[in-house]
Amino acid sequence: MWSQPYIETSSLLHRCDPRLKTVGTLLYIIAVAAARPRSPVLWMLLSAILLCLTLCANIPLTLLLRRIAPVLWLVGLAVLGGLLTGEWERGLTLSMRCLLCAYGVALLSATTRFLDLIASLQWMRTPSLFLSLLLLTHRYLSVLSEEAVRMRRAWQSRGGAINSVRALIAFSRLIHALLWRSVERSERIANAMISRGFEERLPVRPLAPLRPSALLWMAAFGGALILLLAGTSR
Secondary structure (H helix, E strand, C coil): CCCCCCCCCCCHHHCHHHHHHHHHHHHHHHHHHHHHCCCCHHHHHHHHHHHHHHHCCCCCCCHHHHHHHHHHHHHHHHHHHHHHHCCCHHHHHHHHHHHHHHHHHHHHHHHCCCCHHHHHHHHHCCHHHHHHHHHHHHHHHHHHHHHHHHHHHHHHHHCCCCCCCCCCCHHHHHHHHHHHHHHHHHHHHHHHHHHHHCCCCCHHHCCCCCCCCHHHHHHHHHHHHHHHHHCCCC
């Protein structure tokens, strides 16, 4: 089954305005991308920011680390490429950028409901077509996951196991069938929505008016990141 990324707790970070968390994550990613490679103090401070926010969110660190496990192979490739080309410093810097950005996004999704995140993106004037695609993708990932579970159980109940080249070919055909069914279902859904007057825009629940204190926190966090980058670039 498709698991929701949001983790329900009563922490201070969960109670923050979703727009504050979304803008803060975006500013943090920009700061990570602009950080100088030869500045270990800066990288330690950027990592400490995420650690402090994780403690404020009252979420186990190991849970978030498991969520960013899919990007570890990119980190491994970056380090391996740096070692093979003799530019280990560049490979290490790229791996740090990937890890910090992925962890920041994982923390945002764990502390912000998906619909609140979509509403925050709409407040940031994100194109409505992109938001509709995100909503539809989030809705039908669960359908795709359930279909994959059913096909996997049918495969295993018939003695399916990847223990030979022939079994691997048969399993690849199973994946092809799953993707083909997904495409056919998406086409039927798209035709049904268009016939009912869909105009490439789904309704998004509006958020409460933004408090001045949230704007002050946005400005303070952005200013702190700027000062951090400026202070460690000397």
